[in-house]
Amino acid sequence: MNKSKRHEIFSRWQAANPAPTTELNFDNPFQLLIAVMLSAQATDKSVNIATARFFPTHGTPQGILALGLDGLTDHIKTIGLFKTKARNVIETCRILIEQHDGQVPETREALEALPGVGRKTANVVLNTAFGHPTIAVDTHIFRVANRTGIAPGKTVLDVEKRLERVIPKEFLVDSHHWILLHGRYICVARKPKCPQCGIADLCEYKQKTNPY
Template identity: 75%
Template sequence: MNRAKRSEIFARFQAANPSPTTELEYETTFQLLIAVLLSAQATDRSVNLATRKFFPQHGTPPGLLALGEDGVADYIKTIGLYKTKARNVIKTCQILLEQYDGEVPDDREALESLPGVGRKTANVVLNTAFGHATIAVDTHIFRVSNRTGIAPGKTVLDVERKLEKVVPAPYIQDAHHWLILHGRYICVARKPKCPQCGIADLCEYRHKTLPT
């Protein structure tokens, strides 16, 4: 895919959605971190349903520590891997309080040192909370990047690095939000909704679906 096509794709994304953001619900950077940590192998909707029940009263590091691992687990038992996630949440709260005065660090290495926080989670927090031009590649972005030809790659890291290189600078800050939403609602896994797609004429997918 050439530069002109990519520029037009992101220009259309921007025109359709000028201020994209995560669909996770949060009020603080800490709550965003916890929500993203919980969202691994789970839907944003399922995470929001759970966090609505405990963020208002317990959405701080001391608040979650007061609940304890079992208390957190009880709130998030509808989310996959909830026992492991509850353990990571409590450990993360302890580290934040002991090493960072309860604040979420604006640093990739520090974020990735937290239990349950990998590169994707760190990228979401760095981008959404701190305004870094990072791209958090999840299954949606990986699929869209490869299927459309925007940034094909064999691994998540390949796609991330390719996107950072080829996405035009004016669009890099919001690129991963647009791509996630496009993959979640239009360029879906089983049968992409090509007739509803705003970039179908630019996409290089060979097996576009037809109106039904």
């Protein structure tokens, strides 16, 4: 895919959604971090339902530690892998208090040192909480990047690095959300909604459901 085509794709996404953001509910970087940790192999909707039970009264590292492992587990038991996630969240809260004055660190290294926080989670927090031009490649972004031809790659890291290299700089900070939302609602896995797609004439997918 050439530069002009990529630029037009992101221009259209920007025009349609000038201020994209995550669909997870949060009030500060800490709550975002916890929500993203809980969202692995779970829907944003299920995470929002769970966090609504404890964020209003225990939405700080100190508050979650006060809940304790059993209390937190009870609040998030509707989410997949809830036992492991509860342990990781409790330990993360302890580390944030002991090593970071209760604040979420703004570096990849410090974020990835937290239990249950990998590269993807760190990228989401750096991007959404702090405005860094990072791209968290999940299954949606991996699919869209490959299917459309925007940034083909064999691995998640390949796609991430290529996206960072080829996306026009003026779109980089918001690109994560545009691609993710496109994959979640339009360029879905089984049968992409090509007739509803605003970039179908630019996409290089050869098996469009409504070919141009």
